[in-house]
Amino acid sequence: MTQLALVIDLNVCVGCHACVTSCKEWNTSGSAGALADFNPYDADPTGTFFNRVQTFEVGTYPDTQTVHFPKSCLHCEEPPCVPVCPTGASYKRAEDGIVLVDYDKCIGCKTCAWACPYGVREQDEKRGVMTKCTLCVDRIHDAALPARDRQPACVLACPTSARLFGDIHDPASAVAVAIRDQAGYALMPEQGTRPANRYLPRRRTAIALHADDLVRAENPLRVDGAEPGPAFPHGATEDFAT
Amino acid sequence: MPSSPVHDPLAPPAPGAVTETRTTTCYMCACRCGIRVHLRDGEVRYIDGNPDHPLNKGVICAKGSAGIMKQYSPARITRPLLRKPGSERGAGEFVETTWDEAFALLEARLAKIRATDPKRFALFTGRDQMQALTGLFARQFGTPNYAAHGGFCSVNMAAGMIYTIGGSFWEFGGPDLGRAKLFLMLGTAEDHHSNPLKAEISKFKRHGGRFVAINPVRTGYAAIADEWVPIRPGTDGALLLALIHELIALGLYDREFLARYTNAGQLVNQDAASDEFGMMARNAGGDPINPLRPHNFLWWDRLTGRAVADHAEGADPALLGAFALPDGTPVAPAFALLAQRVKAHTPEWAEGITGIPAATIRRLAHELGVTARDQGIELPIAWTDWWGKKHDTVTGNPVAFHAMRGLAAHSNGFQAARALAILMSLLGTIDRPGGFRHRAPYPRAIPPNARPPRGPQAVQPDTPLDGAPLGWPESPDDLFVDAQGEPVRIDKGFSWEHPLSAHGLMHNAITNAWRGDPYPLDTLVLFMANMAWNSSMNTTAVRRMLADKRDDGEYRIPFLVVCDAFESETTAFADLVLPDTTYLERHDAMSLLDRPISEFEGPADSVRVPVVPPTGDCKPFQEVLIELASRLRLPAFVNADGSRKYRDYPDFVVRYETAPGSGIGFLAGWRGKDGERSLRGEPNPRQWEMYAQNNCVFQHHLPRSLQYMRNWNRDYLLWAQQMGLRRDFDPIVIHVYSEILQRFRLAAQGRRPGKQPPDRLRARVDTYFDPLPFWYEPLEGQATDRALYPLAAVTQRPMAMYHSWDSQNPWLRQIHAHNYLMVNPRTAQAAGIMDGAWLWVESRWGKVRGMCRYTEAVEPGTVWTWNGIGKASGAWRLAPDANESRKGFLLNHLISEELPGADGGAPMSNSDPITGQAAWYDVRVRIYPAAPGEPEESWPQFAPAAAVPGAAAKRPSWLAYFAGKGVRE
């Protein structure tokens, strides 16, 4: 069974929000649109987005990690948002595992949003219906698009390619490999939702130096008749938070 | 549960709509990514990155993806506007006019100025990308008073490195992260090359590279660094000197590279009594190679123990030691002077200045040195160096750097950038794989050949300016000063106050014009610059100056023309507003004559073509300039008989040549009659079409043997000369030691014939024109009581906003509706300020009120905020109570454009004393809580301006954009 999903690599996400507005622009004029904005030019502008990028700080100065954290519907394999829906508007597609809202059935009762632990459903307050990430179902299955473009808008936009897209049930897919190799994890596993989307953790590269790296026989100073100064011991590296 | 959807998610959302895709170039920022604009029934449905574009390779950013909301912004200005008769400047009251009237008015006014004193016309441009045209217009008009944003942007980065290695970061070169193993990024939050940089950093990390970020703040790029090294603002120079110290002390430098490709081995005159002191010793009988820039230097050949011509066959220069020439002149290799300079600059010394533990500095130096030395890259590419030596391989040391405004925007940034370039050279990483790589037209001569005019006589009525308005002084004689050594330009560029101000000092233009110092202006044209807000320092005062009158009731700046596409804070001050098109509506050329989009592999340039028709009466500023230039009969724009030469801007771009028959024009691609030639060739009437057919971009791939070591790569240098990228054919040897700076110092010491600084500036020039990099406390810090103003305040660019111009964008403003002052909790608590509370930030120059946000990701002595989020009430067609103006604040109110002169002398620009780079990030502040009864609102506030004629009658209270059906509201 196919389960399409996003895998988000926190190791390279710089928090640029490209995925946020590319999602908005694709979807507002797509089959999930139009996505309303209120007070667009007034105080407290607000509107419907399917994807948000948040920022967290981990640790205290100077051992601080700044984590940019994109979040959209995780297309759970046990989506609590689906059974609670009274109309059947909230459903999970059998063919690809995408959790969708049927905008013509939805009565806007918000129960599905209450049932989702992740805060990724947003009621469109103009249309009065619930909306959420569609995994760009209207792009990825559009045979009229060239194969390269049959990917979610946010994935194509992302400058750091922090967003991978594919079938996590296909062990050979890039997403499955990334989850396996890089310890991809699920959010709030305790909620029992089995999110399809996963996150890849920060990884840290360090350079190992040895004292004798610093004193070499063929030292350029000796060419000029000078002797290298003493090599000093090394300080500690920053405490690593994640 | 029933799962047959009523709503078919795969059904076309707008059945029967006509859709089409066009390619052009984004201008939601200066990065200039290739985009595809998808239209549905003529409306923009989707903008995505063009996968076939070499720059962004398909990706796009938050701003680029929000272009739709810019195109349909209610803040668009759609008619030419005249200040309402009788209304005050700044009130923003306008009446509509026509283009005919606007042109007639401008023509009459400018013709008169041109016939009398052309310098009373000034043209300053902000974040534009058409300096090739605006600069040409100014020069042809005959005014020296032209500059673009460079002076207040990052000229320190440009000049500091160009005067050292003939290239720089910014738009001129960058880190080769594809092959680097260790990457040190200093003071960069977003950068110009922002999408490609993001892509590169990500790939670099995925390939196991180690990324170290040196920045007082950890956000954005620094967030994903393997190590964050917090540093006190304005102290990178000290860090870099300490790194150099450690590399030299341990011998962790690339001696071979230094000896052959830099002036490290060149002998410097050490005879303190001689007027040639500190200058390179010359080899009288040697080949000067280029009479304009003689290269007859001397080495001390360590093998034979005598002075020889530099690069003499079989010789190897001594880098250390002190020697005497046969005539007894004491000399020392430049490198020895550098080693001596950094001797005292130990990591412990730097720790006290930077706040970075000495052990960390040492470790970083060791990582740099060992990685560079032990992880060498060898590519099987044969090439020949300028002196004829054949090399079988191109080698590289995989240590890359990047730096931007964190280094540049301090008054000690030129020397810091030079220190960085020297550190990179020590590691042997210039234009080599894994290190720094140039982007065409760089590398250029040190300094590049364009020179500013040399004196008042360059400005003559009805005559083009003698020299480009901007250039690169090589010696004091290139300064643009009068007989007393005083400035000719309104911004005092190229004067003794800021001799190497290669990009001008736009940040002082308004203040100087207001004061009439050195003289008053008549007409000031601002293009794409929000000078009444985020691009001036001391904003409140500058706004007052713009509207200030003389005793006789005439405005001090008599006529102000603003060309903008939107209702900014500045348009409210204009006497005449020229409504520009958006980037989706016009032709543009991102030319090699300006700052192109070249990649490491070779030159590239690009264009914009209109994808939607202009809105209202909007007219591209390019067309305005061509029209005015034709009406004023500026020589380059008319035929011999004075008749108009170019139909319009596209016609100009196709047919204009830098010199008759030069074959060099604005665009390098598809030249020649049928578009068969590149870079140089006859004009091709179908050039635009060919660009449009080719994703609006032209890229020339150099053969691999011409892609590296271009400062000294014989075949590249020959090719560059043939293609007109360079005037001369001489090697570009790195200036570890800067003879050019020494020339200015000697002049200041009165030891050099030619132009002399006025006495009041002698000590200043003598101090800062040090031929070797050094660190000094930024000027504002030198003159500020640290006990009173203990904190440094800096800004950063948010990735999802461009300066001031995106607050009109409802998608982007939801992400950044207002800004906070970001403060380390320890610092805030010491000042008694709670998270989220209102606080005052105060400098010597002013204060602002805003809200505090705690952050653990900032060095405790620094506070920061996002750049340009705070807005003046009512600007950008936002409601007067919009978050941007009621909660957001602008740090610029705290930054002075001038510092008081020493000993009560006349004030001088708050800028780098060498380049005139605006010292944005030098400001020192203190913070304290807002008093309990104070309004919970940012301060200062300004009276909102009214909507201009032609603007939409009301602000929509909601919108739901769906392409093909219009903005629904």
Added chain:
Amino acid sequence: MRPAFSVVLLTTLIGAGQGLFLALYAVELAAHARLRPMPGAAFFAGGAAIALALCAAGLVASIFHLGQPLRGWRAAACWRTSWLSREIVALPLFMAGVSVWGLAHFAAAGNTAALGAGAAVLAVALFVCTGMIYASLRLLQEWATPLTPVNYALLGSASGTALAAAYAGFVLPPLAAPLAGAELLLTAAGAATRTAALVRNRALRPRSTLQTAIGIPHPQIAQRAQGLMGGSFNTREFFHGATPRKLRAVKWSFLLLAFALPLVLLAAGSASAPVLAAAFLIQYAGLLAERWYFFADANHPQNLYYQTIS
């Protein structure tokens, strides 16, 4: 959670309607069991009308909760999985049951006990459905307890019985005292179970934390930006926006109004119509506060992601 006034009204109004019907039906059963004289048909028909009116008012209020009220009928589709759907089915069925029962009384058609039994089953089912809408949301720990449907049932029954007692006070005074007695018992039981829920909820430890929310096991995590500054559906729907003080005030007022005061009034023993009416009104006001608090007290895990604007 943000207490939506429509839902507060809906649940309290239909709860009172269900309770009223159950009380009246209990009176009928007691009469059948000859424990009391059988009241006249008008008494039952009138009571049924009031119960229906309350349910109808609740229904109207609920319309305001829906983004697309005209499609409300669709909500019946998923009764197999969705408690909300079941409620949407049960409510009109219950109303129909009460109507038939009331009409049967009115028309003296007979069989009212059997008809009433059907409606009573529906009333209880409706309590369960309403309660389970909330209790079935595992992620809202404050709600995910059997106490939730129990409280819905007891508090609805108490307020309905209070209304029945007041109604009797005006139209059939002899019935007022026994109904007031039942009211006292139900209120006391409701006070007990509702307090039990309060006590239980104080002891809850959130299942999800910032650590599990972003998957980083570090003791020091703080949000700096939530990616939006002017608010969103997520910042509006899931936050009550009240200060802890206001929250405490509401809690103590509902304990006072819904339980303490009515109990005092009833215990004082006067079964006069005005006192009973006052007891009902005070209790209903208290239940509005109780319901408000019920929502406000529930801390949604999504709020972990929406803490800091900058």
